[in-house]
Amino acid sequence: MTDQASAAQDEGASFLVLGLLVIAGTVGSSATLHFPEVLLDPPSFAATLVTGDLIGVILSLAGLVVSGFVLMVLSRRIGTAHGRSAGAVLGRSLGTAHGRSAGAVLGRSLGVAAGTCWGISPLIGLLLIPLWMNDVGAGMSLLSWIAFAGAAVAAPLLLASWTMVLVRRDPRGRVLGVLGATGLSLTAARSSLWAVNAMLPPERGLYLTSAILTVAAMLMFPLWPAWLIRKGMTRRRASAVLAPLLVLGYATATIGLAPAPGGDGVPAVPSAAGSAVYLVAMTVPxxxxxxxxxxxxxxxxxxxxxxxxxxxxxxxxxxxxxxxxxxxxxxxxxxxxxxxxxxxxxxxxxxxxxxxxxxxxxxxxxxxxxxxxxxxxxxxxxxxxxxxxxxxxxxxxxxxxxxxxxxxxxxxxxxxxxxxxxxxxxxxxxxxxxxxxxxxxxxxxxxxxxxxxxxxxxxxxxxxxxxxxxxxxxxxxxxxxxxxxxxxxxxxxxxxxxxxxxxxxxxxxxxxxxxxxxxxxxxxxxxxxxxxxxxxxxxxxxxxxxxxxxxxxxxxxxxxxxxxxxxxxxxx
Structure with a gap:
């Protein structure tokens, strides 16, 4: 086996592992902790969820941390071993002599930045667990907002850009990649509106728009890990079945497995189930x-x-x-x-x-x-x-x-x-x-x-x-x-x-x-x-x-x- 073939095989395996980690981490964190939206809620909510399934919360957040690390490693590997082909495409589009190196650097930088945000944000979530459980208020709000901005806004936007760079480099699963990048962009838009609504008085929030974005992001986001898994597979037909299954499974898990937090007060962010039912009621009176x-x-x-x-x-x-x-x-x-x-x-x-x-x-x-x-x-x-x-x-x-x-x-x-x-x-x-x-x-x-x-x-x-x-x-x-x-x-x-x-x-x-x-x-x-x-x-x-x-x-x-x-x- 040549060095290039071996590198391609390793790259495929990394994509596959990353896709599986993303699915496990996102579904698990949504089903156990409402992560990342719980970061905008009163701390008492998180405390009831953590004490209800502490092991599940830790494993889910740890899975997201590991997926961020895998993404950084994968981005560096693509940027060094396979930067030429990506750079060639960007070079032709930019018309510059340095397009190859520029494309490699861009892809590597976006991936590393996205992996950093994706990994550090749930790591902060792990650090918040003892604070939630012991009702420690000092600095908790700032940490929560930093984690939310990284996991729910910055990481999806960086991942969407990284995905589009790789889609231009490799035509395999191009449609799935573009749709996945769209899902990531919708996720960032949804999260940004969540944050805006959390800062406004509840009666002034934009909740119909929020419901539309929440449902759209919930249906489109799974296409991104489906694209990752497709990149690690050799059979095209399998990926055609994989995408709808992931969409259905992710939506079902997010809606059906979502726990009801305890504590006092009301949530800052409507649940995915609540948003979906309300939107359906508006659409089908x-x-x-x-x-x-x-x-x-x-x-x-x-x-x-x-x-x-x-x-x-x-x-x-x-x-x-x-x-x-x-x-x-x-x-x-x-x-x-x-x-x-x-x-x-x-x-x-x-x-x-x-x-x-x-x-x-x-x-x-x-x-x-x-x-x-x-x-x-x-x-x-x-x-x-x-x-x-x-x-x-x-x-x-x-x-x-x-x-x-x-x-x-x-x-x-x-x-x-x-x-x-x-x-x-x-x-x-x-x-x-x-x-x-x-x-x-x-x-x-x-x-x-x-x-x-x-x-x-x-x-x-x-x-x-x-x-x-x-x-x-x-x-x-x-x-x-x-x-x-x-x-x-x-x-x-x-x-x-x-x-x-x-x-x-x-x-x-x-x-x-x-x-x-x-x-x-x-x-x-x-x-x-x-x-x-x-x-x-x-x-x-x-x-x-x-x-x-x-x-x-x-x-x-x-x-x-x-x-x-x-x-x-x-x-x-």
Whole structure:
């Protein structure tokens, strides 16, 4: 075997090893640590992920470090042993006498620089592990940003340039190489936008564009390691099968294996799953159908009646009459008597609760150790305001009559149910009755006058609450707007909020109700109501129900459970 043939064989083996290391490292780090996006998140998130799978995190980051080293070695080898052919191509295009050496130097420099960024950034991640686990704050933010800039922005751009130099040198797998370089460029663009969004207030982030770039990068990036592996293979047909398999496998692993971080607060970066589901919902509105007229509403109700109740395997359901309100007592996991959560589901005041609310009720029950009473309140337009709110009050009073003290009761609601959770508490306060220990309102309707800014600015980004749906639901509940829309028991934004129990408000950045939630949160702080307002980046309306596949849904349930645990001493 000649020296040139031996060098070519070694080069092919290096490409193959590099491609396999990149796949293993990127999939592993995404599935265990959300790397590199976790670098932009609160450190508490990383701590929960590290303690959950410490060995997996270390191995994945170590794999990325090794791949960076292999890339540097490979680049030097190509630059010295095979720089002539690359230089010849560049020399002809540049028309210079020194094109050969210039091409060799360029390829070597780009590869070494990319390998340095690719290797040092996860190495910093390894150094951050003990800091995350021991809650050391000093210097952590700076290290995280350096690692993120190197791994997620600089390295992909350098790798894209390096790839294009090699593609011009060797026509094998040229199309795959160009597509892979495009995927790297999209990855850098996606990461740059992530960083911008992380620095902006959540409600000002560019999350639709971010979702598009995230999905595009997720689908295109695997073509780069596919090109690397193709460079190390001799069979062309095998590489034709390899690329789609890597794309499918990488997307499946990134979405399906992504863990849900714990800790407090909300993520700085939407998950790949959350971005993908939101983008699909925006592209195919029929996946999240909401009625826009009474004919569609009647059809939806008939379909709902035909669906049999379904619950997780560890959950039980008992139908009860809660003071004249048909309800379901749902318990999941290990629950204790003497504690209860009243759950008022959404549906725009017009749709009955289906299996989505049942699954959410079961998840909350499992996380808190408390059973959940899912109340099926009367629906508009047959029963407009204040029927639903009065049913919420009746269900609460029934729970009190069962011997459950108010200090062991909480009210949770989503969307229209979030409105009812708030107005039920306001009615109870006005009646002089003992209030629940805590309130949770997920994407609540707080202002039926529709004066919120995001009803205009986000109307084209909300795949759930379209203008037609909003008109139907609000008109149905308010008798066509003929009643006082500023009535505090209809629009709690205009209520005197003083004296309400600790309240957790949650909203997604992609829903028209965002300003409803943030304005109410501001007024609650002014009134001295304890609690917090969480704005979740990239999430649509009522995402724990709408995008149950996303880690953010599991995270939101955990945040609800944590809030209730802090305010209900008897809840574990």
């Amino acid at each position: 029929a996946l999240l159908p909401m009625p826009v007229n009474e004919t569609e509403l009647d059809a939806d109700r008939r379909r709902d009646l035909a669906i049999r109740p379904a619950l997780p395997a560890d959950a039980t359901m008992e139908r009860v009459d809660a003071g004249g309100v048909p309800s379901e007592r749902i318990c999941a996991g290990k629950t204790s008597a003497g504690r209860m959560i009243l759950y008022l589901p959404g549906g725009g005041f017009i749709q009955p609760a289906g299996n989505g609310p049942r699954w959410l009720a079961a998840a909350i029950s499992r996380e808190t150790g408390a059973c959940v009473l899912l109340a099926h309140y009367r629906l508009a337009p047959e029963h407009p305001y204040p029927a639903a709110m009065r049913d919420g009050v009746s269900a609460y009073r029934w729970l009190r009559l069962q011997g459950i003290p108010a200090s062991r009761l909480a009210i949770v609601g989503d969307s229209a149910g979030g409105n009812l959770a708030l107005t039920t508490a306001l009615f109870l306060r006005g009646s002089g009755e003992a209030l629940p220990a805590a309130l949770v309102a997920i994407s609540p309707v707080t202002d039926l006058t529709l004066r919120g800014e995001t009803f205009r600015t986000l109307s084209d980004r909300d795949p759930v609450l379209t203008p037609g749906t909003i008109k139907l639901t609000f008109d149905s509940y308010t008798r066509g707007g003929t009643i006082d829309l500023r009535d505090p028991l209809l629009s709690p934004l205009y209520a005197d909020l003083a004296g309400l129990p600790p309240t957790l408000l949650m909203a997604g950045t992609q829903e028209v109700l965002l300003s409803d939630v943030t304005r109410l949160g501001d007024r609650m702080r002014e009134a001295g109501v304890p609690g917090e307002t969480q704005v979740w980046p990239g999430m649509p309306h009522a995402w724990p129900l709408v995008v149950q596949e996303a880690p953010e849904s599991r995270m939101a349930v955990a945040r609800v459970a944590g809030f209730l645990a802090r305010n209900l001493p008897t809840v574990r």
